[in-house]
Amino acid sequence: MTDYKTPLRKFIQDNFQMGSGAAAFSDADSFMTRRIIDSTGFLELVMFLEETWAVTVADDEMVPENLDSLEALQGYLTRKRGA
Amino acid sequence: MTARPLGPHVLDLDLTAEVDRICTWMVDAVANTLHRRGVIIAMSGGVDSSVCAALAVRAFGTAKVYGILLPERDSSHKSADRGAMVGDHLGITYELQDIAPTLAAIGCYQQRDEAIRRVFPAYGDGWKCKLAIAGGAKGGINYFKIVVQSPDGTIDEKRLGLKEYLQIVAATNHKQRIRKTVEYYHADRLNYAVIGTPNRLEYDQGFFVKNGDGAADIKPIAHLYKTQVYALAHHLKLPDEVANATPTTDTYSLAQGQDEFYFALPYNQMDLALWAHNHGLPAGDVAAGLGISVDHARFIYSDIESKRRTTHYLHARPVLVEPVTEVCG
Numbered sequence: 001m002t003d004y005k006t007p008l009r010k011f012i013q014d015n016f017q018m019g020s021g022a023a024a025f026s027d028a029d030s031f032m033t034r035r036i037i038d039s040t041g042f043l044e045l046v047m048f049l050e051e052t053w054a055v056t057v058a059d060d061e062m063v064p065e066n067l068d069s070l071e072a073l074q075g076y077l078t079r080k081r082g083a
Numbered sequence: 084m085t086a087r088p089l090g091p092h093v094l095d096l097d098l099t100a101e102v103d104r105i106c107t108w109m110v111d112a113v114a115n116t117l118h119r120r121g122v123i124i125a126m127s128g129g130v131d132s133s134v135c136a137a138l139a140v141r142a143f144g145t146a147k148v149y150g151i152l153l154p155e156r157d158s159s160h161k162s163a164d165r166g167a168m169v170g171d172h173l174g175i176t177y178e179l180q181d182i183a184p185t186l187a188a189i190g191c192y193q194q195r196d197e198a199i200r201r202v203f204p205a206y207g208d209g210w211k212c213k214l215a216i217a218g219g220a221k222g223g224i225n226y227f228k229i230v231v232q233s234p235d236g237t238i239d240e241k242r243l244g245l246k247e248y249l250q251i252v253a254a255t256n257h258k259q260r261i262r263k264t265v266e267y268y269h270a271d272r273l274n275y276a277v278i279g280t281p282n283r284l285e286y287d288q289g290f291f292v293k294n295g296d297g298a299a300d301i302k303p304i305a306h307l308y309k310t311q312v313y314a315l316a317h318h319l320k321l322p323d324e325v326a327n328a329t330p331t332t333d334t335y336s337l338a339q340g341q342d343e344f345y346f347a348l349p350y351n352q353m354d355l356a357l358w359a360h361n362h363g364l365p366a367g368d369v370a371a372g373l374g375i376s377v378d379h380a381r382f383i384y385s386d387i388e389s390k391r392r393t394t395h396y397l398h399a400r401p402v403l404v405e406p407v408t409e410v411c412g
Binding site (some may be wrong): 047059061 | 224246
């Protein structure tokens with residue numbers, strides 16, 4: 001199975017936390033609850049997904065169940081692109 | 084005894100006492116904290132700025148309240164007409180300055196249209212547009228759609244990508260910032276304070292432009308729900324056209340309600356949901372009070388928190404390495 005979590009974690013750490021020493025987050029942590037990504041940040045995340053893995057995130061796929069944790073993103077991209 | 088279900092009664096105010104409280108506070112703030120000699124009020128013709136103007140006249144008298152009407156290319160002519168009507172009704176001095184040439188010179192319309200054309204290449208003269216929020220009220224993640232109308236009346240819409248969304252908002256924010264620049268010109272000229280006119284929904288949910296309509300010296304109705312502002316408009320005997328006006332953004336060329344642009348529900352329902360959330364009521368009470376599903380009520384609560392997180396930056400003062408206590412406490 002393709003590992004999406006590692007490059008996504010690096011993107012989030014580089015782009016949102018910017019080496020600020022923000023607390024580490026687990027694969028299951030909600031980006032919203034942990035205040036790592038806000039709604040504008042999710043647009044950045046979607047752009048990253050679309051540019052990196054050539055997927056198109058549909059309007060009805062813009063839900064926390066697909067995007068709000070590394071585990072959710074791993075599952076979403078796996079379903080979207082096939083294992 | 085069963086408590087009354089959630090309803091508009093929770094927003095009932097002693098309007099006479101509230102007007103007295105606000106007016107006493109305004110005079111004290113302007114005279115003793117800000118040390119200004121009067122107030123500037125930009126009048127959009129909407130209920131919030133009209134109520135603020137009426138409160139200012141009660142507090143300071145007509146001679147110390149200066150009104151400004153600031154229309155531009157996309158604002159409705161009804162807005163300036165209603166603003167002038169309020170100025171006349173209150174008996175204050177006001178002037179109109181069309182800010183469209185300034186906005187054109189700074190690139191507002193060109194930068195916005197260039198971003199829209201990346202989504203709809205045919206967009207140009209004769210077309211209209213607006214932004215609409217989606218996602219949050221249905222349990223999703225908030226995003227914005229651009230809605231366009233071609234000269235033949237055809238409507239189309241698409242979700243905005245990050246770059247286009249940010250550019251359209253950045254360009255459009257020139258409108259609120261240029262207005263504020265003009266307001267502060269008059270404030271400096273007259274040694275007056277500037278009134279900011281957000282109601283509680285707007286203030287809490289970050290429905291304002293940082294250093295644009297968010298900038299002001301006093302904000303007399305930021306603690307009041309929109310429903311309460313309408314009640315004050317009637318109490319203060321403002322013209323019916325204002326006291327019964329539907330809230331709009333008056334920022335995009337297509338007609339647009341504030342709920343469509345930003346809020347998850349019409350203002351009267353959003354007021355109750357926000358009040359309930361602020362008072363710790365469970366989502367089930369909101370569902371029963373508004374006649375919506377419990378899931379929908381949970382989504383509204385989640386959306387309120389999401390908007391607070393996203394717009395925290397708008398409220399933030401400049402961040403210092405350490406407090407400079409000699410000047411800012």
